[in-house]
Structures are given as structure tokens and as C-alpha cells.
Amino acid sequence: MSHLTLGDVVAILEQHYPPATAEEWDAVGLVAGDPEQPVRSIALAVDPTEETAREALELGAGLLLTHHPLYLRGTSSVAATSPKGRVVHQLIRGGCGLYTAHTNADAAIDGVNEALADLIGLQGRRPIAPHEEGGTTGSGRIGELPEPMPLRTFAELVAQVLPATAQGIRVGGDLEAEVRTVALCGGAGDSLLGAVRELGADVYLTADLRHHPASEHLAEGKPYLVDATHWASEWPWLPRAAALLDEAARTRGATLEVHVSTRVTDPWALTVGGSTP
Ligand SMILES: [Zn+2]
Structure with a gap:
């Protein structure tokens, strides 16, 4: 059996997640690694942290593929005096590359939002903000559940299909109201609150919602809000x-081995004292 080079893997990734479809402010692509080096094993994680880098190295991975960029805003130092610099050192010392597919992976057919839509069985889906009129790629997704269900039941479904976290799922709105049209956006999706209301969604599944945008939004009615953690x-x-x-x-x-990290890289370790009044 032959093997792939890092350059081969990059070409495969860029076929599915074209870097040109990333947002302008984003920083995607190859962060570290030599395209000539062989890659027999790839580790995948949401965040490039010291812990996920260590996990990749323990597996002998030749590439760590992450969703979030290591340096989103650029840097003048990769010294091992900061956590990010240590990630660079760890990976290079261990012969492991780093590649990021971020907003280009959000928008893609094989992307973050399609994967989320699959888990809840969303039908007739389309992007909330398509790259082009009637196109199948773009920000977020909107579609219909196979059957309408109360908001409470929908939230329970989301909790069931997503990996468990300390926060769990937060729900805003009329828990007994029926929902069918679902909009979703993996990660922090409050910038799409206006768009999902305009599209007539019953509920919006996203993450990282804050007090003011969420409560001001709900004061005007639907879509109700279901908030998971970013990770x-x-x-x-x-x-x-x-x-x-x-x-x-x-x-x-x-030959290629792939390993998906299940390490929760949300910053939260515990929630206490939660109760539903
Ligand atoms: Zn994200």
C-alpha cells in the first residue's frame, strides 16, 4: 500500500473546502508542515490546543486537522512562551502538520452545518445566507423537521444527538409550542438572528448566545432559541x-488512519445550580 503526502491531503481537503469560500477575515489552510512529508494518520479536533496537539502526537499523526485557526489575527512570534507557540513547537518537533478549515468548512456541502442538519434529520435544507442565489453552499442551514414537535421535545432531541457537555442545551421560548422549520448555525450564530426571523424559522439552533441579543430577539417572538455549546x-x-x-x-x-478527538475543548468544566423555574 502506498501513502499520501501532506500535499495530497491538502489537495483533498481543498477540493471539499475551497479556501476561497472562507470569509475575508478568516485564516484557513496549512499552518505548519511540509507538503512533501508522508501522512499515514490524521487526527481531527475542533480546537488546536496543547491537549489536542498532544493527543495527535500520541497517535503518531502526521497531520492535525482543526476547525478553528491557531492564529486568527496573525502574530510576530511563535516562541514556546505562549500556549499557541507551544502548540507550534509540539507539532513541528513531533513531525505533525496543522491544517485549518474554518468558515470554508461551515459553508460547504460536506461541512459543519450540513453535519449538524443531518443529526436532526432536517429536510429540504438550504443555506440561510447562500453564496449565490439558489446555491447549496453558504452560511447556516434552514429546513423542516420530518414531523412538527413541541420546542421542549426538539431541545431534547438536540441534547440526544450532540455530544454531552457541561452546559448542556439552553432553550428560550414557549416550550410547548410546535416547531417544524428549523434554522441552524454551528458555533456563534447571533449575527444571523435577523436573517432566520425573516426566513420564518420556528426555532434557531446555534451556540454562544448572549443575554441582550437573545432576550431582545425573543421579545419579538419566533424563532425560539436553542443554544448548544460552541464545541x-x-x-x-x-x-x-x-x-x-x-x-x-x-x-x-x-493507507490512512483517521482519529476523531472527543476531548471537549469548551472552556466550561461544570455547571451548578441550574433549575427550571
Ligand atoms: Zn467555531
């Missing part, structure tokens, strides 16, 4: 990207 709402992309890399390697007759 949980983006994690479902990892198995999908892993399967795609596995399939691409097989097609090329190359």
Missing part, C-alpha cells in the same frame, strides 16, 4: 471530514 455544535463535522478523508485515501489505494 458541541461544531464537533459533528469531525466524523464527517474523517470519513471523507478515509474514502479519498481508499480511492487512491493509500
Whole structure:
């Protein structure tokens, strides 16, 4: 069996997640690694942290593929005196590359929002903000549940299909009202609150919602809000990207192991004292 080079893997990834479809402010692509080096194993994680880098190295991975960029705003130092610099050192010392697919992975057909939509069985889905009129790629997704259900039941479904976290799922709105049209956006999605109301969604599933935008939004009615953690709402992309890399390697007759990290990289370790009045 042959193997892939890092350059081969980058080409596969860029076919599915074209860097040109990333937002202008984003920083996607190859962060570290030599395109000539062989890659026999890939680790996938939402965040490039010292812990996920260590996990990749323990597996002997030649590439760590993450959703979030390591340096979103650029830097003048990668010294091992900061956590990010230590990630760079750890990876290079261990012969492991780092590649980021962020807003280009959000928008794609094989992307973050499609993976999330699959988990809740969303039908007739389309982007909330398509890249082009009637197109299938773009920000967020909106579609219909196979059957209407009370908001409370929908939230329970979301809790069931997403990986468990300390926060769990927060729900805003009339818990007994029926919902069917669902808008969703993995990660922090408050910038789409206006768009999902205009599209007539019954409920909006996203993450990282804050007091003022959320309560001012709900004061005007639907869509109700279902708020997961940032990590949980983006994690479902990892198995999908892993399967795609596995399939691409097989097609090329190359051996490749893929490993999806299940380490929760949300900053929260615990919630206490929660109760529903
Ligand atoms: Zn994110």
C-alpha cells in the first residue's frame, strides 16, 4: 500500500473546502508542515490546543486537522512562551502538520452545518445566507423537521444527538409550542438572528448566545432559541471530514488512519445550580 503526502491531503481537503469560500477575515489552510512529508494518520479536533496537539502526537499523526485557526489575527512570534507557540513547537518537533478549515468548512456541502442538519434529520435544507442565489453552499442551514414537535421535545432531541457537555442545551421560548422549520448555525450564530426571523424559522439552533441579543430577539417572538455549546455544535463535522478523508485515501489505494478527538475543548468544566423555574 502506498501513502499520501501532506500535499495530497491538502489537495483533498481543498477540493471539499475551497479556501476561497472562507470569509475575508478568516485564516484557513496549512499552518505548519511540509507538503512533501508522508501522512499515514490524521487526527481531527475542533480546537488546536496543547491537549489536542498532544493527543495527535500520541497517535503518531502526521497531520492535525482543526476547525478553528491557531492564529486568527496573525502574530510576530511563535516562541514556546505562549500556549499557541507551544502548540507550534509540539507539532513541528513531533513531525505533525496543522491544517485549518474554518468558515470554508461551515459553508460547504460536506461541512459543519450540513453535519449538524443531518443529526436532526432536517429536510429540504438550504443555506440561510447562500453564496449565490439558489446555491447549496453558504452560511447556516434552514429546513423542516420530518414531523412538527413541541420546542421542549426538539431541545431534547438536540441534547440526544450532540455530544454531552457541561452546559448542556439552553432553550428560550414557549416550550410547548410546535416547531417544524428549523434554522441552524454551528458555533456563534447571533449575527444571523435577523436573517432566520425573516426566513420564518420556528426555532434557531446555534451556540454562544448572549443575554441582550437573545432576550431582545425573543421579545419579538419566533424563532425560539436553542443554544448548544460552541464545541458541541461544531464537533459533528469531525466524523464527517474523517470519513471523507478515509474514502479519498481508499480511492487512491493509500493507507490512512483517521482519529476523531472527543476531548471537549469548551472552556466550561461544570455547571451548578441550574433549575427550571
Ligand atoms: Zn467555531
